[in-house]
Amino acid sequence: xxxxxxxxxxxxxxxxxSFTPAIAATSAPAVTQEYDLKAAFLFNFAQFVEWPAQAFxxxxxxxxxxxxxxxxxxxxxxxxxxGETVHEHPLVIRRYHSIAQIDSCQILFISLSESAxxxxxxxxxxxxxxxxxxxxxxxxxxxxxxxxxxxxxxVRLRINLVAATDAGLTISSKLLRQAQIVRTSRGSN
Amino acid sequence: xxxxxxxIRQKLVTAMMLTSTTVVIxxxxxxxIYDTISSRQSLTRRLTTQAEILAANSTAALAFxxxxxxxxxxxxxxxxxxxxxxxxxxxxxxxxxxxPADAPASMAPAAPGKVGSRFESQTLVIIExxxxxxxxxxxxxxxxxxxxxxxxxxxxxxxxxxxxxGSVAVAFVLANWLQSGIAGPVRLLANAAEQVAQGRDYSxxxxxxxxxxxxxxxNAFNGMLGEIQQRDxxxxxxxxxxRQLNSDLERRVQAxxxxxxxxxxxxxxFSYSVSHDLRAPLRHVDGFADLLTxxxxxxxxxxxxxxxATISDSAKSMGVLIDDLLSFSRMGRSExxxxxxxxREMVAEVRQGMSSDLTGREIVWxxxxxxxxxxxxxxxxxxxxxxxxxxxxYTRGRSPARISIGVREENDEIVLYVRDNGAGFDxxxxxxxxxxxxxxxxxxxxxxxxxxxxxxxxxxxxxGGRVWxxxxxxEGAAFFIALPRAGSxxxxxxxxx
Numbered sequence: 001x002x003x004x005x006x007x008x009x010x011x012x013x014x015x016x017x018s019f020t021p022a023i024a025a026t027s028a029p030a031v032t033q034e035y036d037l038k039a040a041f042l043f044n045f046a047q048f049v050e051w052p053a054q055a056f057x058x059x060x061x062x063x064x065x066x067x068x069x070x071x072x073x074x075x076x077x078x079x080x081x082x083g084e085t086v087h088e089h090p091l092v093i094r095r096y097h098s099i100a101q102i103d104s105c106q107i108l109f110i111s112l113s114e115s116a117x118x119x120x121x122x123x124x125x126x127x128x129x130x131x132x133x134x135x136x137x138x139x140x141x142x143x144x145x146x147x148x149x150x151x152x153x154x155v156r157l158r159i160n161l162v163a164a165t166d167a168g169l170t171i172s173s174k175l176l177r178q179a180q181i182v183r184t185s186r187g188s189n
Numbered sequence: 190x191x192x193x194x195x196x197i198r199q200k201l202v203t204a205m206m207l208t209s210t211t212v213v214i215x216x217x218x219x220x221x222i223y224d225t226i227s228s229r230q231s232l233t234r235r236l237t238t239q240a241e242i243l244a245a246n247s248t249a250a251l252a253f254x255x256x257x258x259x260x261x262x263x264x265x266x267x268x269x270x271x272x273x274x275x276x277x278x279x280x281x282x283x284x285x286x287x288x289p290a291d292a293p294a295s296m297a298p299a300a301p302g303k304v305g306s307r308f309e310s311q312t313l314v315i316i317e318x319x320x321x322x323x324x325x326x327x328x329x330x331x332x333x334x335x336x337x338x339x340x341x342x343x344x345x346x347x348x349x350x351x352x353x354x355g356s357v358a359v360a361f362v363l364a365n366w367l368q369s370g371i372a373g374p375v376r377l378l379a380n381a382a383e384q385v386a387q388g389r390d391y392s393x394x395x396x397x398x399x400x401x402x403x404x405x406x407x408n409a410f411n412g413m414l415g416e417i418q419q420r421d422x423x424x425x426x427x428x429x430x431x432r433q434l435n436s437d438l439e440r441r442v443q444a445x446x447x448x449x450x451x452x453x454x455x456x457x458x459f460s461y462s463v464s465h466d467l468r469a470p471l472r473h474v475d476g477f478a479d480l481l482t483x484x485x486x487x488x489x490x491x492x493x494x495x496x497x498a499t500i501s502d503s504a505k506s507m508g509v510l511i512d513d514l515l516s517f518s519r520m521g522r523s524e525x526x527x528x529x530x531x532x533r534e535m536v537a538e539v540r541q542g543m544s545s546d547l548t549g550r551e552i553v554w555x556x557x558x559x560x561x562x563x564x565x566x567x568x569x570x571x572x573x574x575x576x577x578x579x580x581x582x583y584t585r586g587r588s589p590a591r592i593s594i595g596v597r598e599e600n601d602e603i604v605l606y607v608r609d610n611g612a613g614f615d616x617x618x619x620x621x622x623x624x625x626x627x628x629x630x631x632x633x634x635x636x637x638x639x640x641x642x643x644x645x646x647x648x649x650x651x652x653g654g655r656v657w658x659x660x661x662x663x664e665g666a667a668f669f670i671a672l673p674r675a676g677s678x679x680x681x682x683x684x685x686x
Binding site for chain 2: 037041044047048086087154155157172174175177178
């Protein structure tokens with residue numbers, strides 16, 4: 001890791017939440033901060049999204065937040081979720097390496113490492129009521145439901161409302177207010 | 190009708206005005222207080238609701254750290270001019286968004302403070318938690334000024350003030366109108382009473398203007414007046430008739446008195462002239478009887494001489510009788526000469542004068558301590574002479590005769606008594622003792638004209654005194670003369686009558 005780059009990233013991170021994926025890969029503290037924020041967002045989604053009743057085995061079944069592929073959060077996600085419940089559902093973190101491992105899952109963060117296989121992953125999920133969250137620029141265009149975006153040094157959301165609706169999920173209007181709604185034609189996937 | 194100060198009318202109006210004004214003021218004050226409280230409450234409620242809505246809408250903005258959205262949400266407050274400032278704090282208490290957007294961050298408090306609502310100087314502050322599913326996401330701070338409240342209070346106070354002024358004015362008119370129902374009849378009654386008191390005119394009646402208690406009072410007053418009027422009339426009538434009766438009586442008494450005086454004078458003049466005129470022929474009878482006795486006495490037989498002697502005695506006796514009558518008449522008419530008289534000396538003089546009658550008599554005199562009195566000396570001497578000669582005369586058969594003279598002083602009179610142990614008299618006839626020509630003994634037994642005691646009585650009466658006698662047949666008699674102690678004045682009065 002070049003020293004100069006690291007120094008620059010540290011300076012930037014110290015002043016603002018300013019980074020790029022390129023820098024993120026090389027600047028550990030700033031990246032950690034970004035992913036702490038994203039982890040919090042993942043947890044917050046549980047509060048602003050409604051799943052159909054059949055998505056849970058029981059009213060007290062856990063809301064599973066799955067991370068598919070390389071985990072960028074470290075222990076941050078676990079710390080946020082620790083001991084939390086939403087609507088009586090305890091929150092649980094699961095880490096998957098392949099699509100086949102996914103059984104009961106409500107929120108699935110698809111890591112950048114899975115970008116190449118994104119279409120297959122989404123197809124495999126089909127119309128299961130799983131809120132898919134991704135980081136790729138074209139995540140929502142490719143029928144991912146919520147995409148993280150960095151706009152003017154801030155984490156912004158993109159939402160593919162059609163995809164979410166098709167999966168039987170109801171996204172709170174309050175959440176929708178925070179996001180850019182992406183319109184894609186149905187059946188593009 | 191002018192109302193004097195402190196009149197019932199004024200008191201009634203004052204009472205009603207005080208009552209109504211107090212009620213209006215209290216009601217107004219209560220209304221203002223109530224309105225202030227309730228408008229504060231409703232403002233608090235309204236602002237709290239606004240804060241709650243804003244907080245509920247802000248959850249996602251806070252959750253996803255979207256300050257733009259937060260500012261946008263807060264800018265919705267623009268429609269409420271009383272919203273002065275609003276601030277959103279994140280869960281860590283850091284300022285997240287501010288309204289108005291261009292306000293400096295220093296305007297918002299460093300920390301949101303305790304949740305709830307509170308009134309600060311001219312502002313209302315609401316601090317509302319921002320929660321999603323009971324999860325604390327941040328805090329909303331909302332500050333509103335109380336301009337609306339102040340304006341509302343002013344308008345309300347003005348309305349209440351106007352209403353109060355109007356109510357007081359209406360109350361004044363009503364009070365003036367209502368009081369006439371009470372004060373009017375009272376005044377009529379008072380006027381009537383005053384008229385009665387001033388004019389003593391009991392024909393006045395109070396006008397009965399209503400059939401309430403005042404009407405009852407007026408009726409009772411009128412009834413009372415009627416009663417008084419009747420009694421007054423009856424009193425006046427009886428007074429008039431009494432006065433009439435009195436004056437009639439007086440007139441009659443005067444007339445009678447005048448008649449009596451006239452006839453009395455006539456009678457006295459008649460008896461005087463008769464007595465006087467009778468003396469001349471009587472003197473002739475006596476004189477010629479005497480001459481005849483001297484001239485033809487020796488030639489007449491005893492019987493004729495006795496007849497002549499009887500004629501002479503009778504003429505002499507008649508002369509005494511006429512003298513007595515004249516004296517009696519004089520006693521009634523002559524002027525009284527008042528002076529201090531010593532009874533002791535007078536009794537001695539009278540006894541001296543009677544010495545011829547006392548020869549050959551054995552009389553025991555018991556004479557007590559005799560005081561001085563005021564009276565006509567000649568008259569008193571005549572009376573005393575009469576009483577003493579009576580005593581000597583009626584004790585003729587007693588040996589020794591016992592005659593006591595004394596004075597008993599009583600409260601307002603001096604009582605002189607002459608007591609003897611002579612023939613006495615029957616108390617049944619004591620009334621007749623002092624009458625003219627009234628005699629209890631025959632002239633053969635005890636000589637006399639029957640005028641003596643009548644004369645005594647007349648003399649004593651002219652002195653303002655009284656006489657009486659006590660006695661028992663064969664055991665003696667006592668004669669009493671009571672003279673008033675202040676004798677002169679009453680004697681004068683007696684003489685005038």
